[in-house]
Amino acid sequence: MRAMKKCEIILKAANEVFLESGYEKSTVKDIAMQAGVGKGTIYEYFSSKEELFTQMMQSVASYVFNDIKEIIFHADSIEELLEGFSKKCILLIDEHADKLQVLTQDLEHISKDLQKWLMNEEIKLHVALTSKLKQFISSKQMKNVQPESAAWTILNMVRLAVHLKLIINEKRTEDFLREQIHILLYGMK
Amino acid sequence: MRAMKKCEIILKAANEVFLESGYEKSTVKDIAMQAGVGKGTIYEYFSSKEELFTQMMQSVASYVFNDIKEIIFHADSIEELLEGFSKKCILLIDEHADKLQVLTQDLEHISKDLQKWLMNEEIKLHVALTSKLKQFISSKQMKNVQPESAAWTILNMVRLAVHLKLIINEKRTEDFLREQIHILLYGMK
Amino acid sequence: MRAMKKCEIILKAANEVFLESGYEKSTVKDIAMQAGVGKGTIYEYFSSKEELFTQMMQSVASYVFNDIKEIIFHADSIEELLEGFSKKCILLIDEHADKLQVLTQDLEHISKDLQKWLMNEEIKLHVALTSKLKQFISSKQMKNVQPESAAWTILNMVRLAVHLKLIINEKRTEDFLREQIHILLYGMK
């Protein structure tokens, strides 16, 4: 394995600490220790705790957005899209359950810039999905539903999945998502 | 306007301050100033900052849960239910926009008791809605969809509405909700 | 039993609370509750917490000083004096063990006036005891020891008794006092 740059080492540590404890309960000292560097070193690479948090969030969010983009891009049918989507939801949650809590709870600490970036990324996703749905509609795979609205409905499945898994602690989340897909397919096809 | 009790004045101020700035950034001093009372006075009525937050959250949540219960209880058809639901979403958001952010973000600061209460209230809502859907299914108003899953799908509309209105700042939220209802109706009827 | 005056009721409550918990840990509210009066009422009779403490201490100290004066005054022989003295020590400690802790620990909170008064009372005791010892010396009951020094030695037995009983928790305190008396008698007679 190649040597990581200091900057990356710190980001990795920030990732681990922030997503374990949340923004307020994480201290710069904790992150420095986790990274195996001095507290001062962090300020050589990041101007503040908030900037470190913001960059960490951006890297995590990029990863998630890319995963979802892939699914949208490669789907050849509405069924494939919905199933790929729900599978990815379950996978993300199982892998990153603890992290997702923080992703949704500490949004207030990210910079205005990142807030806009997040919003834009989500809108890009929405645009891509809308466009894909339009293809399905024009190729008669789908009813003539309003594609923008349908796109939001689909993206919103992520929120339901997270809520059921993490808050309600519902074991049958997967079944429920599958069933929701059936309803949507009935409604859309 | 009639005289409010100190306790109510403080709760109102807590409501305004917490929901404006979030739990961590709100200070007891801020709330005291907003209420127009001394810092010590707050501790005459609430044993800690956390208890004040918890009580404020409970009162807001009660109000929202009751509104939604009403809709589920009084709906005579699936159309009425979905439309009532989406209208109420829009209304709640327009009325309480600022509050809903915090309602979802600072859950970690409420007491374990309130956390359980919130979860239970939501599950009660789910149970009530599931039961209503079963009626619709047995009276052939609806297809034989899995009612528990459909219930979560419907409840999850709240989350989409909040997200579109507050985060994405989407003006056409109302239209999108309406369209989502059409899809669900197609899928369920 | 006759009705106590408010002032006395409060002093009695202060006695109970202060001697139970010490000055700093006792609150005016506690004392008011113990007295069964309102917090404000205390300030009708005492100008501050410190004054209340001072007056309470003075009344307790008066009681102890009087007890000891009695012994000195009525003793007809050096043996009687020493034995009366040690018995009274044990008695006071057994009766008021808890209180004596505070009597010695919170002296910093009493007014300068009471500090002087306490010192004067002790010096009066010393003077009385010195005078008694001089009688014993002139009547050849005692060796020609320096009476002032012997008086301090005797008064100091109280401190030893308190220390052994309360700090060291020595069960044989009584025996040790008795033995000390023997030594002093040997030395003095």
Add this chain to the structure above:
Amino acid sequence: MRAMKKCEIILKAANEVFLESGYEKSTVKDIAMQAGVGKGTIYEYFSSKEELFTQMMQSVASYVFNDIKEIIFHADSIEELLEGFSKKCILLIDEHADKLQVLTQDLEHISKDLQKWLMNEEIKLHVALTSKLKQFISSKQMKNVQPESAAWTILNMVRLAVHLKLIINEKRTEDFLREQIHILLYGMK
């Protein structure tokens, strides 16, 4: 003068402030100012105000206990022991007058561990002194007095000395101690 370590500077300042004002009236800010460091710096070296107090007390007490142990250990006769003891009392008081007040008054704020340690040290002193007295008794230097009781009587001279010097402000304390020794010698030899 050589450079002191921060830790020692803070302990020295704590010593001065605590022993001047007592535990409750001393503030961490005062100690920081006295030490010429920031408030936060104190918490780099001591985990709390109580720990700082406890460590300060232990260092002072160690010093006193060691001084007294020396005297007991090196005394070859009962006269030498008593005289050494009383001289050391006077010396300690002149050197550490202010400190001794607090040493006896704020014991409630030291950790349970230190409380036990103090009691044990005193009991060790008592044991050592008792053992020495037994030697003197078996070598016929002393009458057959109960050595344990005599040991407490001697140790208690410290308390008398402190009281006379600090509370009564008696100038002739030294004379009185000397005279007490005579009485004890008469009584014991």
Add this chain to the structure above:
DNA sequence: TATGAATGAGCATTCATTCAT
């Protein structure tokens, strides 16, 4: 006279940030 609701000064403690080395 008696009250207790209201107050705010005061405290211990935390932690992001700085800067001399």
Add this chain to the structure above:
DNA sequence: TATGAATGAATGCTCATTCAT
């Protein structure tokens, strides 16, 4: 470049005291 000792602003909470009723 890397460090971590030093800092002090900021905060939740307590409680003696006041004062309107």
